[in-house]
Amino acid sequence: MLRRSPDLWLFLLVAFGLSWLFALPLWLSDEPTGTLMFTVIGVAMMFTPTLGVLAVRLYDRRFGDPATGREWAARTGLSSGGSRGRVFALVALAWFGIPALVVAAIALSAAFGLLSVDLREFSLFRASLAAAPGGPPPVEAGILVVTQAMSMVLVVPLVNSVAAFGEEWGWRGWLLPRLMPLGTWRALLASGVIWGLWHFPLTLRGYNYPELGAWAAPMFVVFCVAFGALLGWLRLYSGSVWPAVVGHGSLNSSAGLVLLVGDAADPPVFFVAGITGLVGSVLLAVVSALLFKYRPVERPVLVGAA
Secondary structure, eight states: OOOOOHHHHHHHHHHHHHHHHHHHHHHHHTOOTTSHHHHHHHHHHTTHHHHHHHHHHHHHHHTTOOOOHHHHHHHTTOSOTTOHHHHHHHHHHHHHHHHHHHHHHHHHHHHTTSOOBOTTTOHHHHHHHHHSTTOSOSSOHHHHHHHHHHHHHHTHHHHHHHHHHHHHIIIIIIIHHHHGGGOHHHHHHHHHHHHHHHTHHHHTTTTTOGGGGGGHHHHHHHHHHHHHHHHHHHHHHHSSSHHHHHHHHHHHHHTTHHHHHBBTTBOOOTTTSSTTSHHHHHHHHHHHHHHHHHSOOSSOOOOSOO
């Protein structure tokens, strides 16, 4: 059983309270999604779980936690988890495996007739270029698609991992191990739901699924549970938070691949198609289940007393 402890509530209070505080200007100004202000606030929100972890650390030290800084850092996933080779291998798997799942979700969506793709003219990408300030650049669209795709897979994940760390040290580094006394699957479900609820300041405004409006919020909880299970396996199997950090950064970088290959005449329905849609959520859930079955977690790391 999971003991009741102020540290859990302190973490949630800081992470959730600050996320709503940071997002308050979006609600007061009725700022639409896709603007610079929305993006900046979204990135700032990503660091609120880390602030929650730091608040817990201050609380623990105030009330006599004997763990040294090095021991506490290891418990929250900042170390190599006892095997640097495994951590490096899983970092590479997350970096390149997540984009492979993004491509698979696009292919499955197209195969089931849930997504129209245009691999000849890249009409949806052309339309976005035409709508950009200054008009389309004097470069062939196909060349730009290849350049963008390579950047999304090879370069941008590293950049995005900086902000992803702000979330992952909280959700997978501290929270998931803290919930492990519930049992692995209950802990994954609970942490995934909490992660999805934390996004409400943005998703209630239609973030990620603009066609759904406020219904985007519960839809994104489904995705967070599925993707959170995969990130959770990376964290628990490696004993380190870094593979989950890179996996999160890689997903944030490559999820937009669907916009490069979409058809302007029949644009993607994001809550159905692609990695963040229902197709992607099912794919992520299946992959996560297979990983836990065939590469089970040997020694789940625990944070705090049970």
